Amino acid sequence: MKFVTAIIKPFKLDEVREALSAIGVTGLTVTEVKGFGRQKGHTELYRGAEYVVDFLPKVKIEVAIKAEMLERVIEAIEKAANTGKIGDGKIFVTGLEQVVRIRTGESGPDAL
C-alpha cells in the first residue's frame, strides 16, 4: 500500500478529484494549507505599511491506495494539476504499513 500526498493549486482541486475518481480512487482527504516553494509570494500594501506574504495558500490532498495503482495515481494528479507555471505543487509518496476501516474492523488492502 502507498500513501500519496500532493500539494496543488487550490483551483485545481476539482479536476484532480475527478481524475482520481476516474481511475478508481474511492476516497481522499483535503486540507487547506499554506507554504512556500519556488513560487515567490506577493507584497501587500496597507497605507504606508508593506508586508511580504511568503506563505501562499495551497491545497493538500492525501490518498491511500494499493501499490499497483501508484503509477496511475501519480499520472492522474500530475496531469490534472498541471498549469505549466511555477507553483503547481509537488507529489510525495510514502509506504503505508497498515490501514483499518473503523466501522468493520477490516484491515490491510481490504480497508482501502
Next chain:
Amino acid sequence: MKKLFASLGLMFALLSPSMGFAQDAAAPAEAVAVEAPVAAAPAEAPAAGAAAPVPVPDKGDTAWMMVSTLLVILMIVPGVALFYGGLVRAKNMLSVLTQVMAIFCLIAILWAVYGYSLAFGDGGSLNWMIGDLSKMFLAGITGDSTAATFTDGVVIPELSFVAFQLTFAAITTALIVGGLAERVKFSALMVFSVLWFTFAYLPMAHMVWATGGFLFEKGDLDFAGGTVVHINSGVAALMGALVLGKRVGYGRDAMPPHSLPFTMIGASLLWVGWFGFNAGSNLEATGGAALAFINTILATAAAGLAWMFAEWTLRGKPSMLGIASGVVAGLVAITPAAGLVGTMGAIVLGAVAGVVCLWGVTGLKKALGYDDSLDVFGIHGIGGIIGAIGTGIFVSPALGGVGVDGYSMGGQIVTQATGVLVTVVWSGVVSFTAFKLIDMTMGLRVSEEEEREGLDTASHGERAYTV
C-alpha cells in the same frame, strides 16, 4: 478590580467639585430660563422682551436638526467603530468597537451634566476660553427653549441644538481611539476621555463656536469643526501614540487590517453621516445647507479619486483602503469649508487633501517614526489643517466662495493659521499632560502579554470571531 476602582475614583474625583458647584449654579439659572426661554447658543440672540414677537422654531429646521443629529450618531456607531475595527487585527476587533461605543455613551452623559453649559454658556471674564456652569444638568432647558441660528430671528429648539452638539463632542473623542488602538488600557482610555473632553474639547468648541470665544471673535472660519473636531482629535491621537509607544512587533510583524470590507462599510457610513455633520451645521434647512451638502459629496469624491490615482501612480495599484482613506480625508478637509466654499473650490480642496493625506500616512509617518495605529493624525490632523487653511482661500468670492465681511485672502489665511496653531498647541498640551498623568498613575498601556494575546480576550473577555 483594584485598578478599576482606582480609575472610577479618579473619575469621580474629577466630577465631584463641579457637582458641588452645580447646586449653587442651577437654581438661579432656572429662574432666568423660565423668564426668558430664548436663546443661549452661538450667534447673537434677539433681545428677549423687546417689541418683536418671540421667534418660534420652524418645523422644517427642527426636523432637519434631528435628522442631522441621527446621521452624526450613525457616523460614530457603527460608522467610525467599523472603520477602525476593520483596520485592526482580528484579536482586537471588539476592543475597538467597545471603546467607541463606551466613549459615545460616556460623552453623551458628560455633555448633559456639564459639557453643553461649559461649551456654549457665557463664561464672563473667561468667556474667551470657556462657558459657565449655569446650564449644568441642562438646567432650565425645556422643549420651549430655543437656540439662535446664523439668521437673525430664526431659532431652533435648544434641546435639538444640545443633542446635535453632543454628537460632535462624542465623535471627536471617539476618533482618538485610532491612535491608541491595539495597546491602550480600557480603563485608562475612559479616564483620558473624561479629562480630554473637559480640558481640550470644551474650550476648543467654546473658542471656535460660541459668541465671545477667542477664535470666533477673531473671525476664524470653521463651518462644521475642522479645528474643533479633526485637528483637535488628530493631535490628541498623535500625542497618545507618542506617549504609548509603538505596538509590540511594530515594523517587524505583519499587522494587516483584518477586514477591509468592514472598513469600507465604516467609511461609507461616515460619508452618509457626514451630511448631518456638515449640512446640519448650517442649523437651518436652507440653501446654505444645500451648499454644504453638495460640497460634502464633491470634495469627498475628489479626495477619493486623488488618493487612488496618487497611490496607483506611486505604488502601482489602486487599493480599497486607499480610496476609503481618501474619502475620509476629503470629508475631513471639507468640514470647515462645507457651507463657505463653492462647489469647484470643494473639488480642488478635496483633491489636495487626498494627496497630502496620503503623504501624511506614508512619508510623514515614516519620517517621524511614530505608531499612530490607524492614522488619525495623518488623516484627521493633516486633513484638518489642509481644510482650515483651504477654507481661508476658497471662501473667496473670486474663487466661488460665499465670502465674508471685509475679506482679504492673506488676512483670512493668517486667521485660519492662528486657529490651527491654537488648536495644535491647546490639544497637544492637554493631551500630552493627560496621557502622561494617566501613564504615571494608573498606567496607560496593557501588559506585553495582554497585547500579544489581543485586547478582545485580555480586556473584555470575549472574542469577535469563533470558528
